[in-house]
Amino acid sequence: MKLAARAGRIIPSPTLAITATAKAMAAQGIDVIDFASGEPDFDTPEPVKAAAEAAIRAGFTKYTPSSGIDELRTTIVEKLQAELGLRYDPSQILVSCGAKHSLYNLAEALFEAGDEVLIPAPFWVSYRDQLLLNDATPVLLETREDEGYAIHPDELERHITPRTKAIIVNSPCNPTGATYDRATLEGIATVALRRDLVIISDEIYDKIVYDGVRHCSIATLGQDVAARTVIINGVSKAYAMTGWRIGYAAGPKSLITAMANIQSQSTSNPCSISQKAAVAALRLDDAFTARMVAEFDRRRRVMVERLNKMPGVSCRIPTGAFYAFPNISRLFTRRWKRGAITSASDLATYLLEEAKVAVVPGEPFGSSAHIRLSYATGMDAILRGLDRMETALQHLD
Structure with missing residues (x-):
């Protein structure tokens, strides 16, 4: 075969x-x-388990809309507004089977043969392979350990070609544990705006920071930046819900719609019970x-x-x-x-x-x-x- x-x-x-x-x-x-x-x-927190049990008892065990239930998408909108000051419509939110699934939907919707995508290295292992599966070319942007793995705008600029379509930003970072401060993100955003790049911001570890560090999303740096940024997040890390498989993407409506159409023909909806559990998780206090x-x-x-x-x-x-x-x-x-x-x-x-x-x-x-x-x-x-x-x-x- x-x-x-x-x-x-x-x-x-x-x-x-x-x-x-x-x-x-x-x-x-x-x-x-x-x-x-x-x-x-x-x-997993007890209130989250209780929400899942209640969903089962209520018979919430059927198909849901493939993009996720309205309650969860609205809750994600509320989270992004409360924590980041970002305004989205529920139609700009796609709920998927984990953040990895969100990233894969994005790669399928956005990239094709000939496209190059910048990945700061070291990087999470699946970025490269998901791009290759969708015919795009990963281009590694080497960072220095002795500089805290920072991305320098001039170095970023040197790696851009006419085929470069996007850059992946992962802060806090897996595997290095590095975080990008606002100044670093502003440098990336300036180049992305000037060179018409899509920004993929993987923020799955947003709540796991130390030493007084405050998570900064690159999408908060202005409406023009937010308009070309896709935020990827989920409930796996912050709420100890890895096995529940709920992630989400927030971004431009046209792109989210394309991702949703792809998902509708692959996995359809995420687990109905997990979606109810995710609503409870995102409504927890800190x-x-x-x-x-x-x-x-x-x-x-x-x-x-x-x-x-x-x-x-x-x-x-x-x-x-x-x-x-x-x-x-x-x-x-x-x-x-x-x-x-x-x-x-x-x-x-x-x-x-x-x-x-x-x-x-x-x-x-x-x-x-x-x-x-x-x-x-x-x-x-x-x-x-x-x-x-x-x-x-x-x-x-």
Whole structure:
């Protein structure tokens, strides 16, 4: 059977693959510490569960409008107005099966062969592959670790060609944990306006920030910027609802309508029960998320401090999301029974086999010099995993 060419352009999600491997090892009775999984270890808030149960009892288990129920779209409009001061009509909102699904709908509606899309690197793994699946060309915009992974307008300008159609902005960022301040976003917006670029603003970690950082959406920088920006968000991270699969897009009506038409012919509506749960989540006060972020903050400080004490490892402290992204390049050429460590993938293999610690290598994120560790897991697991990791690094020749 001959497969479509597009199927050969992509690789399976490495984060999901490594998490699945760790879970399979655990199922065999192997004590694996999983730093790969990108989801909060907190339980979904009780009011959200109660809303889902009430929906089931009320028989809200049928098809809904493919773009999402009016109640949820209106609630998203209210959230964007209250938190960002942005005004949208419900017709400018599309509810999908997770933020990843929202991004894929966007790629299908917006890009075609010959289009180039700028992706600041390091980047979330699915950006590149979703573009390739839709015949677009990802163009990596390298950023510097020692500059906090900032995007410089002049560097952005140098990467733009007549084929450049959009730029992806991810703040807070997965995998680096970096956040963009208003000045950085203003620089990006100025170039985007001048060069007629669409701005794709992935804000799924908007509520998970530290050290007094306040999330800034690039869409708030003026009506002209908002008119060419698509905000991608969802309930997965802020409300510990990864398995409920609700994400959304907010943007220009013509684009949202095209995305909705595509969704109507692929998945149709998101889960009816999850939509009711998402309404309850978005109407919660900030108490649940604040408690979760405070605990992430405690873990973040412990993890980064410990990583920086390990031989050959250095790690910037992230200001958002729940990942540490340590630089491990000084370990290259160190050896174990399989030979020299020459890449992040080699080190990830070593840590999984010898220390029973699962981390994600940096190559799929656009960096061979880093690995990603999630601290969205309990402190006991973090301490045990870091102990194992430190011991394993000390045993390298």
